[in-house]
Amino acid sequence: MSISSYDSYLFHEGNLQEAYRFMGSHLRNISSTTFTEFCVWAPNAESVQLVGSFNQWSGEGYELKKFNNEGLWTITIDQNLYGETYKYKILSANGNTYMKSDPYAYFAEKRPQTASIVYDLNSFSWQDEKWLKKRSATPHYENPLFIYELHLGTWKKEDGSFLSYLELADQVIPYVKEHGFTHIELLPITEHPFDRSWGYQSTGYYAPTSRYGTPEDFMHFVNKCHLNDIGIILDWVPGHFCKDAHGLYQFDGSYLYEYENERDRENYTWGTANFDLGKGEVQSFLISNARFWMEKYHIDGFRIDAVANIIYWGNQDKLVPNEGALSFLKKLNHAVFEYEPCALMIAEDSTDWPQVTAPVHYGGLGFNYKWNMGWMNDVLEYMETEPSKRRDVHSLMTFSLLYAFSENYVLPFSHDEVVHGKKSLLNKMPGDYWQKFAQYRLLLSYMIAHPGKKLLFMGSELAPFSEWKDLEEIDWGLMDYEMHHKFNSYFKDLMHLYKGTNSLYELDHRSEGFEWIDVNNANQQIFSFIRRGKQREDFLVVVCNFSSKVYHHYKVGVEEAYVYEEVWNSDDERYGGSHQINPIPLTVHEESYHGRPCYVEMTIPPYAAVYLKPSKAEGEDREWRKKNV
Template identity: 75%
Template sequence: MNAMMLSDYDVFLFHEGSLQQAYQFMGSHVRKDSRGTYTEFCVWAPNARSVSLAGSFNDWKSAGYELQKWNREGLWAVRVDGDLTGETYKYEITTLSGERKLKSDPYGFASEKRPQTASIVYELEGFQWSDEEWLEKRSGSSIYDKPMFIYEVHAGTWKKKDGKFLSYKELARELIPYVKEHGFTHIELLPVTEHPFDRSWGYQSTGYYSPTSRYGEPHELMGFIDECHRNDIGVILDWVPGHFCKDAHGLYQFDGSFAYEYGEERDRENYTWGTANFDLGKGEVRSFLISNARFWMEMYHIDGFRIDAVANIIYWANQGQQSPNEGAIGFLKKLNQAVFEYDSSILMIAEDSTDWPQVTSPVHYGGLGFNYKWNMGWMNDVLDYMETPPEKRKDGHSLMTFSLLYAFSENYVLPFSHDEVVHGKKSLLDKMPGDYWQKFAQYRLLLGFMCAHPGKKLLFMGSELAPFSEWKDLEELDWHLMNYDFHHKFNSYFKDLVHLYKGAEALYELDHQSGGFEWIDVNNSEQQIFSFIRRGKKENDHLVVICNFSPIVYHGYKVGVPHADSYREIWNSDAGKYGGSDQVNPAPLSVHHETYHGKAGSVVMTIPPYGAVYLKPDYGRGE
């Protein structure tokens, strides 16, 4: 057995923090040359006394399988004769203090199924992709002026079969048609990197290069993504580059020292989550994570990343006063630059709860370099307002209007994510005050308002069923609810709403430009009615939106509108077929050509209780 030959330039980039394809030589790889077939292993363990290879191929006895230390910075490598595909292995590391550790491969492409923790030699090449048309379409268009409605999914609890997880293959057969039927444009997968504990939902990972074996093999995940693309569905990976779990076989104290994490306890220990923070200023850690993003794009054709806990990254987590972490901020900028240099059509979405400026501005303009950011402020304000009893909502009127003061300062996604329906927060439906009917009416209103508000959209799985119970992270969704009339009608409502949203350019083409939104009446706190205009790119392409957050029906209500001959009601959340009281406007609404609400004309209409109404202009038909 001889150590592999490494490119001096790649080694330099790896330690410097700029290597974008470290997975090409780190980890395990089966190679062939004129001398035959062999398997190479390479690992970074800067403070190890020695590193050996133990696995199923040597009866877990590492003697004779020692890795050679390649350089003083701590790269270790070995070449083993033969094709070891399918064999399990770990690195046996002897620390400077003489302690022996068995560690899974940080760059391992596959892992044993929990509770086993070894890595598996796995060749990713050989999968036959058939998504060329999707990739070409993605690269040739911009998402900014397209509809985007993301379905956030935890693969382990979307649906189960005989109490067990669906496999990647089964998810492809069942989840993709469901997502397509409901009109979602993207699936966002809660982290599918390998993780030891089911209830961490994937956020505490040990295998950043290894899709979890809970649902099948890596090629089967590729098959799922390929099938998504064949059905015009993008796939976003929830990704956690800020911190990692501390299980003994993982990255924590990998070689007896703090190789991947900060050396100082106050910086390293993430007490909130029981994890360790990556040292994002260290070159080898940067190469590990930036290469990991490139890996998912190149090898799995991932369409984007939702970056978890950006606030924890950009600020030092465990200091009494928040101060910027310049090393981590530099990492985020370098990450985003690397991603967009590889593919400018990738989604880089920051889950950021701070007011850090220019999160979605390019790095060369002084920004962090993301192209989207979750609008956590909008989500918190809107849910606070909705949870307020209707008779008190007039005092919180600004909760619904404040977001428009900053809606165009970043490129936003409006999220109703898993975080809002767990840990006693209640489901979205159950957050609504009032009786059974009122809860459903207000939930329909909430989503009608969401679809009309500037920004792309995200909804956590199951919310389209209107469950009363919050997410149960060990059980499947409440599919039995479709046997109940109001839940069935709500599901129909949601599907129709998403399809309408996707077909109405005015609701998305100018999401990130102030010209795409205009208030009609922003001050009607007494009646709790908000009216505004959404505009598309084409001249006169607009919708008038009226949302009533009170339980009162208003007949003969006058609303200012732009010039047109008449308006048609194309959406009413109170329609009887959706479970509403059917206070609709079936006939065209004639425009009275007099200035009202500062607009050129007005219409007189019925405003439904807890209702969202969309009006579309007609031209050339006369009054």
């Protein structure tokens, strides 16, 4: 048996990072003979039998034995069982029998079937060495990062059926690349029984769901993303799991993976069970799982779901920190960055817990990014406010800059904001048809200019009126309509501008990258500020008008320059706007304004964002714009 006493010790201690090398099922070869090994953790079982398609689902003669008289059970079958289905038949101490799929299985039957499948992951030929080398040498902080959040089952369908991993690779990747996204974040693709859980309630943490194909097919998808310079992030759920009978819940008749105490165990909000994150074997299971996806599937990082549910004990009258879970998060992040220093570890955290994105050795939780849920909620509340009343909620748009640099943030407009009756981003905008599109363009231009990396849920680039319908594909027919087509062109141009403008991303996480010009103009609902790059002379002036009025000869205080040139205007007629643009370079008046040494007079379009770029000397402006924007 491949397991050693030292492996077993590390597993129980919570420090085994590669448990998948002996847990689960494995094909072994010795002297041209192939046999199959199985290992499962079931410390409170009276007996464990291996049942499957190879023995007519009868466990007689297929009894597992305890390893070192501990909680691990093993068996070696003198056959090559590749492709065979199997489960563990567990007799508990209370006399009940449980038929369980393998927690460490590499592959599983397509739902509604629930058996595990003996599989090998070593046959795929990876071609992404260039990407992996570049990834390891390129920190994310000073580079553009815009994530396309994707649900594989509803991006597109053929005759109502799912596309395969192979079909998705051929269709999604060119589309994502055309639109300028840097990464794809996949809603959970670990095996799960219920489509409408979107993968957030898993039974097979080591198995990419068979809905879309085989493990090699998913490897092909990741490989092709990397060959096209697109990173892959997995949405990952280490906090809780579903309670289906074949899964982790009461695995050996006891509360094994979950807390024993009901108040701690039961996640009433989602109808799931919380992992006992203070238990060593559970830590080894989950930390090994993160390492597994990175090693075997070349995954570039993880978005950790429901971190608030991990940080604090559930079902309490007040917020009480879960020290065991906090230690787990630190151990997890330390292990991931030890394996890949430039991995992405993104916390979906709605709490104000300090130092979420500070390194563990500095007392932090060790993530390198955190979703800015406060920014998202405040901005959407402001946008959904009747424009005539926005002056009364002005601080919703300014509050985020009080804490924008306390963590490394991702600004998310995710699936959670466009489902379950919340309306699409476009339809959240008040007003008539034209006003909705104008304000949506403004919203995304403001998002691009605000400090922080970015995330957008699939379909939002088409400006749908309908929210996400989680059983149907994206509204692709929208591209037949003029305003939606123009919006899509606008989005691609905005992404091109973002990725080509250093000042929009280089100092996302440093206060010197942002300066207010005028933060107090609540009556006119205009916000103006500067975004800076690492070079002091590299900056943009951003002016956002959240009112329906157009303002001519509007004064904006600026830094010294020869002229300022408009490099972006969301009101351009090409995008469906009213074309209140600034077509010629703006003259700089050498008179103090807004606390700046100079000012320009410009046209401020209705419901629009304008970006201005300075030119230092006469004649330089056109060539300088060509080089830098």
